[in-house]
Amino acid sequence: MDTPRTIQTLGILGAGRLGTVLARLAAEAGLRVLVARSGAPAVIAPAMAAVGATAADTATVISESDAVVLALPLGRYRTLPADALRGSLVIDAMNYWWASDGIRDDLSDPRTSTSELVQAHLDGARVVKALSHMGYRDLEDEARPAGSPGRKAIAIAGDSAADVAAVSALVDLLGFDPVHAGPLAAGIMLEPGAEAFGADVDAERLREMLDGFWTSQRGIIVARAREGAASR
Template identity: 45%
Template sequence: MTTIGIIGAGKVGTAVAQLALAAGDEVLIAGSPNALFLEQILAMTAPGARVASLDELAATAELTVLAVPFGKIDTVDLERFTGAVVVDAANHWEPVDGTPKILIGAGALSTSEVVQRRHPGVRLVKSLNHLGYHDMDTDAAPVGAPRRRAVAVAGDDAEASGRVAAFLDRIGFDPVHIGTLAAGGVLQPGEELFGRFVQRAELLAAAGLEGLAA
């Protein structure tokens, strides 16, 4: 049994939790400290998941999924995850988050690069942000299934990216490495891949990696 940590008990966090539980993983979820009745909520949305502290996630999870809005990431003490593998599934939504200058214009960074710069000790991997929670509910499929949905993996740490890819495969998706965190900008809202059902060849083509599609 693998231990998976999830930060955020919203729709994305609980959808990932359901998939991980179905794959036989132990799931620990840390929600907002102000969230009332979190255990009861999880009993309905992700039965089998257990409420845990950030410290427990950092100490025991093989990987942790960051499933909070981009604008709230700074409220999470990610320094506790120095050296740990963290999947950044967050997206920037301009009406909610505004548009920091670092995300626009010449030299703009992807949101995951922003998070990585703020927390350089975290082994950050960008994934799961280009599909919705409802897609997670409906599109997961076992290895060998026809038209298995591809999900991208972007990261600067090869071992961390490989660990995330293995997790994606286990929960029902075809993991596709597309390069560094910077390359992960193609997964964000407004880009061609965002929200689209794609398989491996189409995902690689959209990421400018057609030659790797074979």
């Protein structure tokens, strides 16, 4: 039986807009926050200090964090250090975006979710999809204390109950109501093209979007692609 885990130090790989917003929210929530970029930490040190986080190299972020958020362009997922992340709780906040990733058939295949691709690369890590479907501006503007009227929701997809619980607690701490979407494969319901992608809604409306995925245009495309693959 999985045991609950607590996130006290949050690592973030990626210091762009999303990574910086998440770093600020986590620091304001009282977490220790470590952030790495692809180059020298000194370049982002002032910006991270301004939001209450600490810039560090990738190895330090991974080794000292209870969970690591992936806030990089999805097209770079194969550059992630699989050996170093083995055994780590990894929160996949990445999405395929052709403008930054280029045209990539391997990242837009409806037969699998992109988080499953990330999990396959990070063999031995525990990948949970979260913090990916709401825009960074909404994340920055909409965080509210638990119980606030109209509080917005963040969906979470993962295979381990304990890891989903840990990420749910983190989402709540950051200022949003967690909504469990299902196993990691259900992360496809949070990707571009799905109704939930870009959603800035409360938990009830978000659940409605997830429940209606398979009858939506995107859901029908995914189902047909998977049925075709299964019949081959």
